Amino acid sequence: MKFSNNKGKETNKNRKKLGMPHIYVILFIFGVLATISTYLIPSGEFDRIKGPEGREMVDADSFHYITAAPVNIVDFISIIPRGLIEAGEIVFFTLIIGGMFMVLRRTGIIEIGVDKLARRFLNHSIFIIPVLTTVFAIIATLIGTAELSLVYIPVIIPLIIALGYDSITATAIALCGTVVGFTVGVLNPINTGLAQKLSGIPVFSGIGLRLIIFIIVLFVTILFIMRYAKKVKQTPDMSLVYQEDTEKEKLIKTLLNKNH
Template identity: 55%
Template sequence: MSATDSSSAGTRDTPGPAPGTDVPGDLQDGVPETSAPPEGPRRRGFRMPHIYVVLFCLSALAAVATHLIPAHQYARVEGPDGREVIDPGSYSAVAASPTGLLDFLTAIPRGLVDAGEVVFFTFVIGGAFMVVRRTGIIENALDRLLRAFAHRRLLLIPVLITVFATIATLIGTQELALVYIPVLIPVVLALGYDSVTAVAIALIGTTAGFTAGVLNPINTGLGQQIAGIETFSGAGLRTLLLVTLVVLGSLWTVRYARRVAADPASGLIHDDPEEHQKRRLYSAGATRTARRMSGRQRLALVLSLPVLGVTVWGVSSQGWFMIEMAGMFLLLMVIIGMVSGLGPSTISSAFSEGMRSVLEGAIIVGVARSVAVLLEDGLVLDTIVHALAQAVSGLPAALAAVGMFAVQSLFNFVIPSGSGQAVVTMPIMAPLADLLDVTRQTAVLAFQLGDGPTNILYPTSGYFMAALAIGGVRWERWLRFYLPLFAAWALVGIGFLIAAQLTGWA
């Protein structure tokens, strides 16, 4: 993304180290240089276009597809917890509804409306984080973390990935990465790494936990309910999967972070001017004189704990999602800002500044949604689902589970939502598994493995693109980091599916 990270704006309001203070010797190794990268000769050859161009081309392909693919639909019926699911026996042809010129021109605005929750949540996170930064609390907390991990910096990475994975595997909210990233960036940069490392810690941790879904109600729970098997059964194998994904993700992220610490120029976004702006802001590290929080700052943190507790309770047990989370973060922002001593006008201006810093990422969310809007309006989405299911049905039994995994991975491009994909595909995949002698438990696992890792791969995933924007990492740069890990995770997933198939896991 080219959008400025929410932690990089407003540098004039952030206190830096006092004149003459030195960075502790144990923090000097790996602290990036603050000078801008020298300009070298321009490289010729292919260059990834802006993400807007990529998504516009995908929207155009979706529009063309509505003219080429026959229109079919499944009837929708009430499923578990009142959710609408498809009736697998109701597939039939319907009148074609190809995309017209006006439909295509309005696809992006309609995508923004459809993705309104994610767009608004992105704005709120960007604005709220800027307000908290203005209070000085982040700088004080940063100083303490730097001192705590000064001699074991790399240990912070697997610890945080494990914590985020554990939370996600219990409550199933990958979107919490949007909350983690703004807080991680100043800490990770001050320890000598870069924004890719911070984004990776949040996205890999939440994705590993969400994918394994030991007690995840959004993918495991709903998928098993639709498949007609006991909710959260098979937790043992899923726990082993969780540990495997976390270990691989931690090793890959630590490997990259160690390389950046040794040579900042080797980082994937070293040449990004915005990254250098953030480094100048945060790479000074802790001063020799420890920072101390004021009484008002401590009181603000104490008062914020009940708000955070209520938010976690609402998400985990009351079905709260982005709208409710956004409201709670607005409340949190006001409490921390007012108690810390910021006036209403200062809070408002900081909030506006933070929202501006994530503007591009918020808009990308809506642009990405336009692809699914066109396929749904063109009545070809169900046709695609049916064709993918038919492709799986022709596979030998030993490869059927792997085929289901491939289908779910491909389909997640157009519906990058755990619950959304479950209600569309699982009513078909569950009975298909019976015909292919694949246990329904394995079919659910194939759905989880196809859904989770691709959520941080495809540009049509709204929350993922918003996370990259908040972190200041362009999508193509992220791909260079993530694709090798994605391949490793895919191989692990295939291994687990084959083992489940051979053992008759149920």
């Protein structure tokens, strides 16, 4: 019996050690899979034609297969830096915004803001979810900067944890809110304005329908996040990041106490 108990404890320890791989490991694995797929999936392309105002468009009826050009080891190594160069505007914009939030964090403004919001929503903490989700969705549906959701997450995590929820709730607020706004694109110049211009229809036409869809989808999203958040607050140990958030909560309380 003693032997079986020890064996059970060792099994539990081994289970606890298993966790999510580092983000760079995940990206590397996806890169390898994408590279291998270039040797397995046939290559094809569409012809490009001139569209409105001389813009290049895809001819939907022109698909044809071409000679495959699989990714070699040199391309695999250089594809990330080349991607950073091609997406330089978005990358640097995100870095600048992230740097701005880091400066604010070092000055203590974010901690003070978290403390103020946590105290204001202390008795009605669940209402912080629709407020923040709506704000992020409106920003994304007007400006079209979906990548800013990655900047919002570390900013709101201390607030959400201080209110008794977990970091998954904070991530859902930032990501789901931003994705809803960007996908619907009520006045988004990137996915709505450009697409309508290329299609030859009045820019931002159909705004009423998109606004109705935006409200419905946002409402469903908020209900989904609130439902999960209530479960986590009632039973904290059901969260997949319970142990990590417990350590963060201690650090957050220490920082908030220093402000008083």
